[in-house]
Amino acid sequence: MITLPNLALLDVVIAAIVLGALGYVRRYSLPRPPIGYSTTSDVLIMSCLVVVMPVGYLALPGPAVSAVFGVLFLASVQMTLAPVIGGRRATLASLLLVAVTVAAAVAGLDGMVLAFNALLIAISVIGVTSLWAQTGMSAGHVAAFATVLAVYDLFATGLGDLTDRFLAQVVGQPFAPLLAVTGGTAPVAAGLGDCLMLALWPMVAAKAYGRVAAWIGAVAGIGLIVLVEIGFATGVLRSGMAFLTVLGPAILIQYVLWRLLRGAERRTYAWLGVPASGLDTSGRVERLTGALRAAQTAETPSGTWVAVDGDAVIAHGPTPGTALRAARRAGYEGTPFVKQM
Structure with missing residues (x-):
């Protein structure tokens, strides 16, 4: 049921996710996946997946989608908790959260399912958006992605019934991609895609154009949520309106304005406060190259993943994860460079 307390609670949760993401991305560094940095082609692939995946989900039963x-x-x-509490503890914590959510669903404790589902979504959104930002997703990439999502959401939600059919399939299920604060067939909620874009844009805006751009992006996003909710409460807008059709153009407009005012986006090293002249004065690249050359000389089998610290290979394994775990067992507490031989 749409009431002011329920809407206010949803706003508070969304604001906490956005602020949490801004704080997390500067404090914790996530290991980069083997694919490297985000590129324009990655954004195109993500856009295609966004369009195709909901259609595939409709062909599956609700429990399978869950x-x-x-x-x-x-x-x-x-992935999100590993830099904070360590990989092993993060694995246990994530397994526990998932198990408790399943147990609550089996026991029919709908309130607990909503609470744990919201916690899972919040942590996941913070981690995924931080990973995207740290692997080079630019403000231009996000603006383009948001525009694609706005067009898609217009047809899938505003003019079509694809989103309604998908929501009918997952509402009430554990792990629904829906940040809900009430239950029932018409919950007060925000979609997972909405949460991702609300958190991602301030993050990349901060990286590209500074703290002011980040705060404007965050306030604009949350402000739009509030305006749409007022429209729902007053009956001006129908429940289930495609929010991304509003947020997408807002992100695009902000990007264009910042581009006109500030010019090209600043690089990641400038965002982190590292002088450009000091990027490669430590000789780290040479030490990593020497360590990898030494591993090859030691006849490490082709395809093996090695964890490198400074000028030494500290662990190895058949996968990136096993190499990292072997490094931790060897007493290494940082995030080593992982490379496949």
Whole structure:
């Protein structure tokens, strides 16, 4: 039921996610995946997946869709918590959160399911958006992605019934991609995609154009949520309106204005406060190259993943994860450079 307390609670949760993401991305560094940095082609692939995946989900039964998102949340939560509490503890914590959510659903404790589902979504959104920002997703990439999502959401939600059919399939299920604060068939909620874009834009705006751009992006996003909610409460807008059709153009407009005012986006090293002249004065690249050359000389089998610290290979394994775990067992507490031989 749409009431002012329920809407206010949803706003508070969304604001906490946005602020949490801004704080997390500067404090914790996530290991980069083997694919490297985000590029324009990555954004195109993501856009295609956004269009295709909901259609595929409709072909699956509700419990199967719930299981898919459960696995995604499990991996995302582990990735997000690993730099904070360590990989092993993060794995246990993510397994515990998922298990408790399943247990609450089996026991029929709908309130607990909503609470734990919101926690899983919050942690996952913070981690995934931080990973995107740290792997080079630019403000231009996000603006383009938001525009694609706005057009898609207009047809899937505003003019079509694809989103309504998908929501009918997952509402009430554990691990639903829906940040809900009430239950029932018409919950007060924000979609997972909405939460991702609300958190991602201030983050990349901060990286590209500074703290002021980040705060404007955050306030604009949350302000738009409030305006749409007022429209719902007063009956001006129908429940289930495509929010991304509003947020997408707002992000694009902000990007264009910042581009006109500030010019090209600043690089990641400038965002982190590292002088450009000091990027490669430590000789780290040479030490890593020497360590990898030494590993090859030691006849490390081709395809093996090695964890490198400074000028030494400290661990190895058949996968990136096993190499990192071997490094931790060897007493290494940082985030080593991982490379496949």
